[in-house]
Amino acid sequence: MVAAELHAAGLGTLLMDLLTERGERHDVVTAEHRFDIPLLGRRLVVASGTRTPTPSRSRPPGRRSPHT
Numbered sequence: 001m002v003a004a005e006l007h008a009a010g011l012g013t014l015l016m017d018l019l020t021e022r023g024e025r026h027d028v029v030t031a032e033h034r035f036d037i038p039l040l041g042r043r044l045v046v047a048s049g050t051r052t053p054t055p056s057r058s059r060p061p062g063r064r065s066p067h068t
Contacts, residue, residue, distance in 0.1 A: 014048075016047055018040045018044060019033055019034075
């Protein structure tokens, strides 16, 4: 629902798991990782740093693509 609203406004979304499968299994039992903001923040920075816009898809924030 939220992603659809953002898309309608011309914004993109990215869905990713910040925990490994092993970490998630551990977290289900202990709830240790879900609020570990430094851990999740580091993983978010690393994940977002590996993806850069391609020139054909790059546009200023809030601008809709003419193809959507």
